[in-house]
Amino acid sequence: VQLVESGGGLVQPGGSLRLSCVASGFTLSRSVMTWYRQGPGKERELVALISSFGHSTNYADSVKGRFTISRDNAKNTVYLQMNSLKVEDTAVYYCNARLWPGVWGQGTQVTISS
Numbered sequence: 001v002q003l004v005e006s007g008g009g010l011v012q013p014g015g016s017l018r019l020s021c022v023a024s025g026f027t028l029s030r031s032v033m034t035w036y037r038q039g040p041g042k043e044r045e046l047v048a049l050i051s052s053f054g055h056s057t058n059y060a061d062s063v064k065g066r067f068t069i070s071r072d073n074a075k076n077t078v079y080l081q082m083n084s085l086k087v088e089d090t091a092v093y094y095c096n097a098r099l100w101p102g103v104w105g106q107g108t109q110v111t112i113s114s
Helices: none
Strands: 002-006 009-011 017-024 033-038 045-050 057-059 067-072 077-082 091-097 108-112
Touching (some): 002 091, 017 091, 045 067, 077 091
Antiparallel strands (some): 002 017, 033 091
């Protein structure tokens, strides 16, 4: 089981990024998928969650209305569209499969700075 995140970068406040997480080693549709983030000096926190077939999503209050989680099970990929980015969104972002809670990728760095 492997999760590979990509799409991070340096953007100005108010900008957008789209993160991707490609899963391998299991059938993506079997698992609820999540995005977490860990900011500097902070604990890892849950950002967004999507049900196995995408019918249900849930977001942390801090990102609600700005971030959108989605998935394409045929492509074994989960996405996180991030709009109206703020400095406090700076973090390493990780995806995780609820079916394999102990498996983490390397994460992708998102830095919001002017």
